[in-house]
Amino acid sequence: MRIVVAAGPDGGGALRPFAEDGTPAGPAETVPDLAAAVGARERADEPRWVWSSTARLYPRLLRAGVRVARCHDLELVESLLLGHAGRYGEPRSVRAAWARLRGEPVPADRVPADPAPQPSLFDSDPGSEPGAGPGSADPSGDGEDLDRITAVHTEQRRVIAGLDGFALLAAAESAGALVAAELTHHGLPWSAARHDALLTELLGPRPSGGLRPRRLQDLADRIGAAFGPRNHVNPDSPAQILKAFAAAGLPVPSTRAHVLKRLDHPAVPLLLEYKELARLHTAHGWSWLDTWVHEGRFRPEYVVGGVVSGRWATNGGGALQIPRVLRTAVVADPGWVLVVADAAQLEPRVLAALAGDRAFAAAAAHGDLYEALSDAFRADVPSSGGARTGATRAGGARTGELTARDKAKLALLSAMYGGGTGEAVQLLAVLRNRFPDAFGFVEAAARAGERGHLVRSRLGRTCPPPSAGWRELTSAGDDDRAVPDGTGQGTGQGTGQGTAAQALRSRGRFTRNFVVQATAADWALALLGELRRRLTALGPPHLVFFQHDEVIVHAPAGLAGEVTAAIHAAAAEAGRLLFGNTPVVFPMEIATVDCYADAK
Known part of the structure; x- marks a missing residue:
């Protein structure tokens, strides 16, 4: 079952249930206390909630003690669908999507209001549109109503049905929004x-x-x-x-x-x-x-999909850039522990699974991927770096030289990020010969980018298109003109000055890495959703931190073993969801500590 939600003034709102096939499962219902109504229906039916924005609505439900298992975030999904259609950056609000459906002028998205908690659960918005019906006055001021939300949701489901894998991406992105709100709600334990x-x-x-x-x-x-x-x-x-x-x-x-x-x-x-x-x-x-630490908790505001690759950002607080020296301040509550886990060598493993390269995938079935690949680089390429002192290091290289493991790592990173100078050129040749499918996969993404095409993650997250200036420059082939933004969206790829050839290479480097990094973001979302579900079954433990491929769970000390098992199981399930029956493993390096600084 799905239940469409429209938040209204004074804490009220409206609900409308639908069956999974999209048919109505009951009449619309106006409720005076939306949080209480959502809580009651969650306990009774465990539906998938459909609302305009998890970031706006869910924190208020959490403050009322209401937690939900599943949702469909219309704004996040609209962004994904627009990106898939090559219309990256267009307005994503329900009002904008509604206008597109009706062929009307599309309003710009409104600037988010101050995220500070409001004095009541759902404040009325003086700027909302009059006469829109019960539950229509969204606290964001978007002026949405139940009919608009329902129509946009129906259209999104119609489009998603025709896109292979996209339903999982929409569900994962929406689950990530729930996790993000809960991370802020629980907060990271912090000793002031x-x-x-x-x-x-x-x-x-x-x-x-x-x-x-x-x-x-x-x-x-x-x-x-x-x-x-x-x-x-x-x-x-x-x-x-x-x-x-x-x-x-x-x-x-x-x-x-x-x-x-x-x-x-x-x-x-x-x-x-x-x-x-x-x-x-x-x-x-x-x-x-x-500013950021109160009552023993650091509560940043996470921005789901804040980076074009699908990685998260933060709205102040710098949660994704906590200096190592400050990790001593992240301390578990008495009787509790921090279970710190990060995915080992995630992006190379993602590449192995994406490419379906049997030799590469077999190597990725081992714990240390770089070490597993090192045999391919022993003695194949003489190292040009460092003085030879006679003392040897692991892998047979002398002090000052690259070990075979170092060479494997350098080759993989060069393939994924577009390196190709110095010793990397020879190492890439080894990678091309030994693992042609893996090398060919990222090369194909680079060539597609250079042609101005879109590339996608495993689940369909799509890179931004190149700008009009990039297309003009590269089609003209004028090597003396400035290089515009290779992505067209200010992502930092190809924004310098140079030639048309440099613009093409810049775009290729961007798309080469995008397919891997965006798929890694897909995997991380799947991990979060599955881990959240498993932690719910355990009761007290909860996620308190997430950064790209690292999570921290705050748990009673007696449940640390169960949390560790849940993390390992969630990582395996995330790999299965994205890649099916693959030999590639996604190991998690896990430490149970009282202080974050002791984890690494």
Whole structure:
């Protein structure tokens, strides 16, 4: 059963049940307390809920103590369908989808409101459209009603039925939205006291009035002294640093760490230390702690599918970029543990399963994929790096050289990310000869991208099309013109200056990696959905963190073994859902710890 939901004013709303074949299973029902009604129907029927946006509606249900098992998120699915049709970035709201159905002008998506909790469960929206019927006033202000939501859902299901594998993608993306809301609701256990102590140890006491912490000020003074009394240098100003180095006879193009490390100047080590500590202070200092950690929990807002490949993003808080040094602040509650798991060498394994290369897939059935592949690279390619000291390392290479495992890793990463210079050229030749189907798979994706075609993940997630400027440049073949964005959507691929040939290569590198990375995102969503289901059966444990291919479960210590088994089973099931009967395994490296820093 599916139940369509429209949130209304004052905590009310409307529901309409449908059978799985799309036929009505009952009349529309107006309810005064939508959260209570959803909770009652969830317990009775366990339906798949159909609503406009999980990100807007579900957090409010969670605050009312209502948890659901399944949903269909219309906005997320609309984005996926638009992308599949090559219309990436068009408005995705129910109002926009409704307008497309009727051939009317499509309204732009509204800017999301402040995600701060509202004083009541469902606040009425003064800007919603009048006269739309019961339950039509969505708290987002989209002015949606039950009829619109129903019509959009029906059309989405019609389109999905004709796309192989897409139903699973829609279900997985929607399940991911439920997980994202629950991650924020539960929060990652975070010790403010440990965080403060760490900042104090590294930076000195908390400053006041916008002053630099004592350690940063000491470094700033020493940097100024290293450049001499005639040069006033603010270490926060790249322009002043560049000017100071130029005055010292050491002109450099930037203040990036790898550039500075090449210089022989007493200010360099001070600047490198300053940059590292200043980054910590700015991104995760006391201000961050005050803003994001409350009552022992860090609660970021996740953005499902926030990256074109399907990877998640965050709306502030930097949950996907927690510095390793701050992991000491992530501490389980008394009597509980953190079960930390990450997928080992996920993207190469995904490539093995995608390509169906028997030799490559057989290697991917082992724990360490790179080591399993290393025999193909032993003595095939003489390493050009490093001095030969006579001491050997694992795999038979001398100190300073690439081991056979290193070569296997370099070859795979070069194939997936488009490398092809230096020793990588020879290693790619080995990969092409030994594993032709795997190499051919990513090469075909690259060639498709260079032709301006769309490429898709295993389940149908689609890359953005190239921009009109890219098509104009590459069709003209003018090697003296600027290279526009290779994706057309500002993803950072091919945005520099160069020739038409460079534009083609940039697009090829993007699509080469997209098919693998997007399928890895598909797998991760399947893992999350399956793990969430298994954790629900266990009761207290819940997911508290997710980052690309890593999850953290907060669980009572006595259930750590069951959680570990659930993670392994979920990973295996995710592989089966995407790839069927494949010899490729997706092992999870799991550690049960009290503190996140102890996991690795």
